[in-house]
Amino acid sequence: MSAADLARLQFAATTGIHWLFVILTMGLVPLVAFMHTRAAYTKDPAKRAVRERMTRFWGQLYVINYAVGIVTGLVMEFQFGLSWSGLSKFAGNVFGAPLALETLIAFFAESTFLGMWIFGWGQLRRGVHVTLIWLVALTAYASGYFILVANGFLQHPVGYEVRGNAAYLTDFGALLTNANALVALEHIVLAALTTGGVFMLGVSAWHFARGTEETELFRSSLRLGTWVAMLASFFVVVVGQLQLPVIKRTQPMKYAVLKDSGVAEAQRRLVEQHGPGNYVPHESWVHIGMDSMQIIGNTISTITFIAVFLLLKDRLVRWLGRRRWLAWTMVAMIPLTFIASVGGWVVREVGRQPWLVYGQLKVEDAVSHVSRTSLIASCTVFVAIFVALAVTNWTLITRFAVRGPDSAQIGATEPLPEELPEGPVGGIDDKQPAPAF
Structure with missing residues (x-):
């Protein structure tokens, strides 16, 4: 393999694996925010308790995926300088702006809000705590938007002029409203919601087939996942077709x-x-990327459309307990959503070759002057690390998903008392003088 092929293989592998984390994060976080909002404003104590456990369980799975996934995101930025210095030299003045904004949002704003949400259980007022998880969702999608703005420039460069063999930003508004980015954003948002809905549907179905005692919790999860997956999978196919005129x-x-x-x-x-x-x-x-995306998308849309009707009179829940093949069909849809999303990226990225910046910079001209040996070493190390992180992530997710709501650690801390109790505190009577040390 040539140096260019090795650089492409490394970036394709690491980006593809990183995307598996991103799409589940974007798919789960609005669902967790919706569940938390329902739980926070439910007046019935019994229903509120179930919905809080529901929020903590799915929130735990979301946090695991986010925590491991953000490690893979750290490496992505370095590859531009390591393997693609030609891109940095030509388009760094334009491409770097949305990339920097994405980094600031993902690694500072989003992670800060998420940390406050995780440790805010029992410590923050209800409205503040709910607002935090919605801010996490908002910043997650803002991060995805700026990544697509950067990628949209590579697909269809706008808002720039070339001076001295380098592109300079001249119209930031044109960059932010690039049609190639905006239509793709709509498609990816719906693909993420499909992924999150199918994940929730599949895990809930597995628990019903197993004979769970958390009937109310997983019934609500099953209904939410089924409706979201059905609606999102239908519209993701429609919006996907809307990209063709832009292409x-x-x-x-x-x-x-x-x-x-x-x-x-x-x-x-x-x-x-x-x-x-x-x-x-x-x-x-x-063609492989497009066919896999279309076949899987239409299959999921059909299955979830039927499942919505089976929700009536609780037939889906009863059938999942009696017909294990139905439950395993729901579980099998989980990896299919990831395969479809990777297929979409293959169409988007491979389809514009041999250009890296369409019409302006070819792949062969953007590769860094790095030895083939160095690229082999970096490709091997990066891919091995990313595969190990992906295996770790799904091992943890599977383990916690199988254990069920009792495994959730989020919100396990007790709320702070409004005022300290009278009498001995920490084994020391406050009416006696403190011991000298």
Whole structure:
């Protein structure tokens, strides 16, 4: 493999694994926020207790995924300087702005709000505590937006001018409203909600098949997950199709490959615009990514649509306890959502090759002047670390999900008393003089 191929393999592997953490985080956090809001403002003590346990259980799984995933995010920034110095030199003045904003939001604002939410159980007022988890959700999606703004510039560069072989930002508003980023954001938000809903549906189904005693908790979780997955999976297919006109206008070769027509004409036009070269991406990869995304998306949409009707009169809950194949079907959908989302990124990234910045900078011109040996070493180490983190993450998630709500550690601390009790405190009578040490 060439140095460019190694650099591409390293970035594709690490980005793909990191994305598995991100999409579950974005999918779970609004559901946890919704559950916490319901729990906080439920007046019935029995229902409130169940909904609080529900919030803590799913919140625990969300926090595990977030904590391990943020470690993988730390490495992503360094690869631009390590393997892609040509990109930094050409587009760093433009590409770096949204990337810096994403880093500030994800590693400072989002993590700070999340820490306050985790340790705020029993210590903060109800409204403040609920607001914190919604701020976590807001910053999570803001982080995703700025990443797509950065990626949108690579897909369709706008709001810049080239001076001295380097791009300079001239219109920040154009960068933020890039159609290639905004339509993709809608698609990814719905894909994340589908992932979160299916995850909640699958885990709940497994507990019913197992014969759980937490019937009310997992019934509510099952209903929420099913409705969210059904609605999101339907609209994610619709919004996915809305991207095609944008692709046709901004990346005619990718559109031609997706439609299996006009590839030769697109190649001819690109040669006229940019000079001799092969501008056809790896067609089989693009088709595999698109087919996997469409087949899985339509399958999940169909299954969850049927499941919504089975929720009536509690038939789905009863069937899950009697028909294990149905429960395992729900569980099997969990990994399928991740496969579909990775397929989407394959279409987005592979489809624009050989460009790194479309129409401006080719992949071969952006690779750092690093030895092949160094890239082999870094690729091996990074991929091994990311795989180990992914295995660790899903081992922990599976373990806590199987144990159920009793395993939740979030909110385990007792609330602080409003005033100190009278009499001995900490074994020392406050009416006696303190001992000398």
